Amino acid sequence: MPYAAKGPAPAFGRFLTFDHITFIVGNARQAAAHYCVHFGFTPFAYKGLETGSRDIASHVVKLNDIVLEFQSPLKPDHPADLTGHLTKHGDAIKVVAFAVEDIEAIVQTAKDAGAQVVQDVEEEFEGGDGGSVKTAVFAPFGDTVHKLVERTADFKGRFMPGYEQPDLKIHRLLEALPPAPLLAIDHLVGCQPDAQLEPVVNWYERALNFHRFWSVDDSQIHTEYSALRTTVIANWEETIKMPIVEPAPGLRKSQVHEFVEYFGGCGVQHVALRTEDIISAIQILQSRGVEFLKTPPVYYQKIRELLSKSPVTVLEDLEVLEKLNILLDFDDTGYLLQIFTKPLQDRPTHFLEIIQRRKHQGFGAGNIKTLFEAVEYEQERRGNLVTEVKG
Template sequence: MTTYSDKGPKPEVGKFLAFDHLSFWVGNAKQAAHWYCIRFGFKPVGYKGLETGTRKVVSHVVQLNDTIFVLNSPLEPGNEEMGRYLSKHGDGVKDIAFTVEDCEKIYKRAIENGAVSVKEPWEESDEDGSVTMASVQTYGDTIHTFVERKNYKGTFLPHYKLSQYVDPVLSLLPDTGIRFVDHVVGNQPEDEMTSTSDWYLKTLQFHRFWSVDDKQVHSRYSSLRSIVVTNFEETVKMPINEPAKGERKSQIQEYIDYNGGAGVQHIALNTSDIIATITALRARGVEFLNIPSTYYENLRERLKSAKVTVTESVDVLEKLQVLVDYDDQGYLLQIFSRPVQDRPTLFLELIQRKNHTGFGVGNFKSLFEAIEKEQFDRGN
């Protein structure tokens, strides 16, 4: 594992503040939005569709604290762009949007440094204020939208209407405590990780934050390499993965095969109390990877000589199947869902950080073994 302290020069223009929202392209936006509300505790906060005068694409916006998902589906049979995407990738993340200062300057700098434009800066406004946005292409069919809100007071973005539907079931379910998007992981085909991470350094003026190679992250059968890039303020973290050779097909290669190329592999959601969060999510029916009991036997032994104290009960963590990674300064707790659609592609991670900025490298072997068990069940 390598950590990087050199941020490079501070960008003269524009600042990335946070993940703004994640926009999905899915086959049925209404049902997908409902699923995230029931399973993960989101609330419906916005809508655009036929009833609001939008004729081609329907959008359902769900939010939980600072985490916003936008579920989009085509309304017309002739929407070739979305049709091709869904046929190739299945349901997935199309747009990783960032909240920024000075959208136009960030966009201009990105284009000057080689980024491909998806949409030049445009402004949208309503009675709640105005928002400036622009979009560029990143890996695969994924894009980034820069969102400058200019003191916008609305719930989400201009022209979205508040949902009038109140689901009586939601009030009966336990709060999940999910706070914000911690990081978003993009999988690349073999030998494309470095060029993809370099794209962020060149066009968005990000810097390397953390990396591991296949000598550090492997099981008997498969391995990966990963580079994490982040903005100057280190508020937006983007791990970039690629598969490495192993005895069998790695989970990264399985993703590439079923996604039809590069794309978002998983979204990590931050919580301040992972025990309460996972207890609530399991009560809501969320399925997680199964971790072998030997992991917790080894964990108990390793913690006896660790310089940090894990305050949570290991017995409770084992019951919930939560993983622990630590160094001399702190630790993190994390758990990974099973894929959230039929294709073995996108999944979600829940993470709690306690003075630890890593990504769970100490858990990768156990995670790989759990994923490999499911790959075996899938015949992959």
């Protein structure tokens, strides 16, 4: 699992962090409420018919540094990019947005590298002296796009110009629920069909000056039935990390094959949310109705055996981790804890990961076999753990 060295810092333009993620869904109001009730988000911003938006309803929710936007088209066949995305992919992530500095330099660099620009740099102003926001949009793979966002220091709007304070009646319900200690987006995963990983990774290197942070192949990530390859790409500061994965040949369809089939192509499979207290986080999320994948009991027997030969000391109680089905991966420097929800909609596509890091910057390669086995159990229940079709 090599960690790759990065080159010199870019001369112009900086990627700061994940800004927000936009889902295209059939009912934005209900989807936003789902994440508020089950995951602890609160309403943050809104635009729709009442604010003068005639084509799109948008509900934005926030939890610490995590911002999610849910958009729905208001008309049967317009806007075409939203209705087409919804018909093809179901409720799904379309926009992964980055907060940046010097957006013009970043866009020019990408153009010089031949990147497809969906939207060139545009600036929108908040009313009065409310400042402005510059944005631009690129297409890295499939129907997924990256939005670059640069707000002026004096921007006083909510989220973006044109958005207003949302209806906060749901707050009375949310205040009765325990708060979820989820802090920020740790990483997100883009699934590709077989043989598409390298072209996508090359695009990030060429167009955005990202670098290869970490990678493993199917000799390390496999089960009896399925396997995958992954390369993690990151910005220079390594505040943004995105594993790009593709299936490797196996006896049966892998979870990546299943995602590509039901999603209708490549796209963002899951988002990992970081916490500093995963035990409390999972207990709270379970009490709020979130369902997580189950871990085979033999996994914890293996973990105890491996830890007995390791210099790493795990601070958490292994009995509690086992009870909550939390996975643990480690090396000689530290460890991470992670767990995955079941799919969050009827299509077996998008899910969330909850992760806690203790001096470990990997992505749970030691756990992926266990994760695959758990997912394969769910695939078998869905009737999708079938022989892989070649060619």
